[in-house]
Amino acid sequence: MKIILDNFFYSNLGKILLFFITFSFTYHFLNGLRHLCWDFGYGFNIKNVYLTGFIIIILTLTINIYIWFF
Template sequence: MTDTPRARPLSPHLQVWRWHITMWTSILHRMTGVALYAGALILAGWAIALAAGPEVYGAYKAILGSPLGKLVMFGLTLSLFYHLANGIRHLVWDAGHGLDVKSANASAVAAFAFAAAATIAVWLIAAMTGAL
């Protein structure tokens, strides 16, 4: 027996695989899940500020109404709708449908399109009603 170690097989990694839309949907699903946890903390902070009184609530509302706050809220809205659409996509897969490449790619595009359209619709309605 020799003391030379045998070359171990390399696992496929991001440098090996060609990026495709279903990889993006998987990665973004995880990222939006993390973003929604942050959104839950923002929501909890809003409830605490509301309970703390008008001064604290006014300051919290001012932070959320700032340009950076609105950008964060826009991102959370987009995350919520994307995570919802991709979750429904996974439910369809769990039922055994849409698992072929063509259907998986089409449902990925549909999830992105729904998230963008729903986010824009919510923010347009908010702007038209004076909520912004």
């Protein structure tokens, strides 16, 4: 079983799957921090909602690129 999993995760399809899994976890974590800020009452106007959403996406991409390539 280990050989099958090793072969899968070292294949291109496996690497793409792992990239999307790390992307999902990173996005979920950062968006959770955003929601914690909302719980304390920060960033509720519509301009900040869009700005923080954009920042979360950029940070998610940046962190995942750093995780996978450095």
